[in-house]
Amino acid sequence: MTARVSFITANQAPVSARHLFAGGDPGPLVSSWAQVPEMLDVTLPFVGMIMGASSVSVRHKELVILRTSALMQCRFCINAHTEVAVDVGLNELEIRALRGELAVGDVFAMPSEIALLRWIDAVATGRGAVADDIATAFAGHFQDHEVVEVTMLIGATLMLNRYASALQLPNSAESIDRLQQAGYETALTNQGAIA
Amino acid sequence: MNAVLDAMENGTISRRVWFYANYHCNLECSYCLTESSPRAPRRQLDHSLMKSLTRQAADLGFTEVGVTGGETFLDLALPATLAEMSESVPVIVLTNGTLFAGDRLERLAPMLGRQISMQISLDSANPDLNDMARGPENFAKVVESIPRLINAGHRVRIASTGQAPDEESQEALCTLHRSLGISDDDHVVRPIVRRGRGATFDGSVPAGPDELFPELTITADGAFWSPFAPTVSNDHVDTDLLVSRTVEPLSVPAQRLVALAQGRPVGSDVANNIR
Numbered sequence: 001m002t003a004r005v006s007f008i009t010a011n012q013a014p015v016s017a018r019h020l021f022a023g024g025d026p027g028p029l030v031s032s033w034a035q036v037p038e039m040l041d042v043t044l045p046f047v048g049m050i051m052g053a054s055s056v057s058v059r060h061k062e063l064v065i066l067r068t069s070a071l072m073q074c075r076f077c078i079n080a081h082t083e084v085a086v087d088v089g090l091n092e093l094e095i096r097a098l099r100g101e102l103a104v105g106d107v108f109a110m111p112s113e114i115a116l117l118r119w120i121d122a123v124a125t126g127r128g129a130v131a132d133d134i135a136t137a138f139a140g141h142f143q144d145h146e147v148v149e150v151t152m153l154i155g156a157t158l159m160l161n162r163y164a165s166a167l168q169l170p171n172s173a174e175s176i177d178r179l180q181q182a183g184y185e186t187a188l189t190n191q192g193a194i195a
Numbered sequence: 196m197n198a199v200l201d202a203m204e205n206g207t208i209s210r211r212v213w214f215y216a217n218y219h220c221n222l223e224c225s226y227c228l229t230e231s232s233p234r235a236p237r238r239q240l241d242h243s244l245m246k247s248l249t250r251q252a253a254d255l256g257f258t259e260v261g262v263t264g265g266e267t268f269l270d271l272a273l274p275a276t277l278a279e280m281s282e283s284v285p286v287i288v289l290t291n292g293t294l295f296a297g298d299r300l301e302r303l304a305p306m307l308g309r310q311i312s313m314q315i316s317l318d319s320a321n322p323d324l325n326d327m328a329r330g331p332e333n334f335a336k337v338v339e340s341i342p343r344l345i346n347a348g349h350r351v352r353i354a355s356t357g358q359a360p361d362e363e364s365q366e367a368l369c370t371l372h373r374s375l376g377i378s379d380d381d382h383v384v385r386p387i388v389r390r391g392r393g394a395t396f397d398g399s400v401p402a403g404p405d406e407l408f409p410e411l412t413i414t415a416d417g418a419f420w421s422p423f424a425p426t427v428s429n430d431h432v433d434t435d436l437l438v439s440r441t442v443e444p445l446s447v448p449a450q451r452l453v454a455l456a457q458g459r460p461v462g463s464d465v466a467n468n469i470r
Contacts, residue, residue: 014437015404015420015455038439038451 004167007031016041028076028169029160050156056149058088063116064153066098068124074161079171079179079186086182099184112141116150123154199446200256202453209410210258212445213422214245216273217265222291225328226356226399228391230427231265238265238415238432242276244443248413251445253283257411263289263422271302278305285310289354291329292316293336295344303349312350314383315341318357320367328357341375352381358398359386390426390433404436409456411449417441418448420455 007028008014010021014037020026021034029047033040051061062085069077078099085095097107104117119138122130139147163169176186202208218238220231229235249260260280267273268290280286292315295303315337319325322334344351353372360368365384372382389399400406407421416432417440419425424436438455441447 008434012434014434016438016451035434036440037437038441038447 001168001170003028003032003170005032005035008034020044025172027172029164032167032169047156047160050149050153054149056146056153059090060113060116060150061153062088062090063098063113064120064150065157066095067104067117067120068154068157069161070098070100071121071124072158072161072165074165075187076164076169076171077157077161079175079184082179082184083175095184115141119150120154123151124158198453199449202456203256207409207456208449208452209408210256211261211410212248212252212257212259213261213263213410213412214240214248215264215412215414215422215425216240216245216262216267217270218427219269220264220266220291221269221293222266222330222333224330224392226387226391226393226396228388228393228423228426229265230391230430235265235427236430239270240413240415242272245276245413246279248443248445249280249283249286251443255446255449257284259285259287261287261289261422266291266294268294268299274303274305277311278309281306281309281311285312287312287314287352289314289316291333291337292340292344293333295340300343300347303344303347307348312352312381313344314352314354315344316356317341317353317368317372318355319360319364320371321364338371338375341377345376350381351377352383353377355382355384356387360384388423388426390423391428394428404455407436409452411438411445411452413442413445413448418452420452 008017008021008031010018010025013021013034016037017030017034017040020030020040025031030040030044033043051065054061062081066078066081066085069081082095082099085098090098093102093107096102097104105114108114108117115134115137118134119130122134142150171186179186199208203210215229216239218229218231219233219235220227221233223232245262252260260283262273262277262280267288273288277286277288286309288311290313292313316329317325317334317337318328319334325334325337326332341351341353353375355368369379369382373379387393387396387399388402389396390402393399402421402423404420407423410421412419412422412424414425414432416425416437418438420436420438424433426433438451439448
């Protein structure tokens, strides 16, 4: 699968983006955003803040990102965040459930995480308002500032999912190799129904 | 907008804004920064945009506009556009000077009496050396064209590009331009820049952010660091000196250029004479 946009290389990196290429290939998101340096300048800090360390735990963030990416069938993001999920300590069953290969209800048992997953599913795939029972359950386990962060993270992930899928961004060969050695399918685009 | 004006006043950025009107050319010079030729993609800048940005430039405090290419006068509508632009600030337009005979000369009439000067390329007093880089009969066309333009009332400058000439060659060139009616003040000499087709020239000078004075330059592909920045390599516009894709309002790329330029030692480009 060939990417539908060209990537800026280190020797063509705009002045304002050179530092991002100094340590080697910054990956297809940054290398494509660098086509528009003024957009890169604001998008990268935004994505970094939304996806990086904050008051929402890393585990919950990966639940959001991997689950949303699977719902949106974003191959690039599923692969990238399967790796992240492994690195931050999610177990294989949890990862496979988030990827849609298992029913999340069979794997996740904590009420807070069930509420979170239902919120993710509703926000990522729904239209219009989220059902009261889902919103009430979610709000019962998370404070307002966490509700804000999680919901923004779902939205940002949706944006990245569509961007990466539409432009057919590639995962690195090293990433694909690592996932395949761990037994994960890397070419998947279909994910199962919401549990 | 004070940051932009302050940056001009303290010499951080140039007071001149450049526009790349187009990239195609009737010539195919061996050292061309933009790989221009009759076959090159035109990448034309919309004239209404150039006029609007010139007005914005004046409002921001820029005091001069430069128009370059490609061969700018391949676009027959350019003289009228330059005339309108010059109502805001003085305009200098770069040209190879080979197209100004007959009707083409008459088409320049809208520029007369305006604050517009034309900068014509002439690299050597030796026709063979000049034409080796710029193409057959270029020398003859240019030395015919310059007096014709001056007699018609146009202000003309000459720019000579190449490796530093020896004293004898330099004197011959100056004797020639004086004989054509061009004063020493209106003759600029500049090196071949190591970009575009000039990238492989022995003796070309490097041209990165450390060497190039920041001069906001607008093209159909975005705003760049300097008129030496939006070069073309292997048919692709180089992005290493891209400031922004946004060109309007002009304040957006102007403010980004200031931010990028701040902290550069002022005048660090002078040694290379590539302002």
